[in-house]
Amino acid sequence: MSDTRSPQVLPTRKPTQHLERYSEADVPTARGVLRTIVFRDKRNGREHVALVVGEPAGLDGVPVRIHSECLTSEVFGSLKCDCREQLDRALDFVTQNGLGVVLYLRQEGRGIGLGNKIKAYALQSKGLDTYEANRQLGFADDLRSYDVAAEMLRSLDVRSVDLITNNPLKIAGLVEEGVAVRRRIPSRTEHNPHNVDYLKTKRERTGHLIELFAEDDDTEAKAG
Numbered sequence: 606m607s608d609t610r611s612p613q614v615l616p617t618r619k620p621t622q623h624l625e626r627y628s629e630a631d632v633p634t635a636r637g638v639l640r641t642i643v644f645r646d647k648r649n650g651r652e653h654v655a656l657v658v659g660e661p662a663g664l665d666g667v668p669v670r671i672h673s674e675c676l677t678s679e680v681f682g683s684l685k686c687d688c689r690e691q692l693d694r695a696l697d698f699v700t701q702n703g704l705g706v707v708l709y710l711r712q713e714g715r716g717i718g719l720g721n722k723i724k725a726y727a728l729q730s731k732g733l734d735t736y737e738a739n740r741q742l743g744f745a746d747d748l749r750s751y752d753v754a755a756e757m758l759r760s761l762d763v764r765s766v767d768l769i770t771n772n773p774l775k776i777a778g779l780v781e782e783g784v785a786v787r788r789r790i791p792s793r794t795e796h797n798p799h800n801v802d803y804l805k806t807k808r809e810r811t812g813h814l815i816e817l818f819a820e821d822d823d824t825e826a827k828a829g
């Protein structure tokens with residue numbers, strides 16, 4: 606099942622105010638109605654989305670997925686990563702649970718943007734891994750920040766989260782922004798011949814908590 610963690614509530618930064626809560630409506634989907642709230646970043650016009658199920662305001666331990674945009678897998682069906690499946694599983698989880706939030710952040714390609722991600726893919730086809738390719742293009746491993754996610758959770762009045770993720774750096778980044786993370790819910794997906802190296806690289810380079818093979822611990826339930 607899920608890891609249990611003590612709540613981590615040690616904000617080290619002053620809360621930011623980059624977002625305008627711009628619009629919201631109920632959107633019907635095959636999984637049920639998603640309350641869809643759009644936040645605009647006043648610095649750059651980027652529109653981030655909160656998909657809300659149930660009434661998370663004032664609650665502790667709200668299941669939350671903070672998902673970074675991945676056009677190639679989510680729209681075009683690319684098999685090079687597992688982002689689409691992670692998004693699907695998270696939406697399954699919150700809708701079946703009747704309570705939860707999926708934050709969809711416009712941080713394509715870990716923040717380098719679509720065009721640069723495709724440049725990185727071209728380098729990967731010559732043998733570089735995802736992080737080496739980023740560095741060859743002059744980028745750090747991961748340009749994402751979690752101040753926006755923290756602001757959205759504050760706006761929704763979520764008191765603490767059960768975060769659906771495999772990425773320990775994401776938990777640390779959120780805690781740094783003042784979000785109370787009560788525990789982690791693993792985000793498990795299937796691997797395929799196209800994404801297995803990408804998943805292994807995440808596990809080796811940034812400590813993603815991913816069980817890939819039969820010899821790995823297989824007792825955790827899928828987050829979906």
Ligand SMILES: Nc1nc2c(ncn2[C@@H]2O[C@H](COP(=O)(O)OP(=O)(O)OP(=O)(O)O)[C@@H](O)[C@H]2O)c(=O)[nH]1
Nearest residue numbers: 673674675686712713714715722725735770771772
């Ligand atoms: N720069 C770069 N970004 C990639 C690549 N493959 C996928 N991405 C992006 O990576 C982001 C997803 O981040 P991941 O590191 O896979 O996962 P995570 O969000 O940190 O961790 P989880 O919460 O466990 O999913 C998406 O924005 C993808 O577009 C790649 O080869 N290069």
Ligand SMILES: [Zn+2]
Nearest residue numbers: 675678686688
């Ligand atoms: Zn992806």
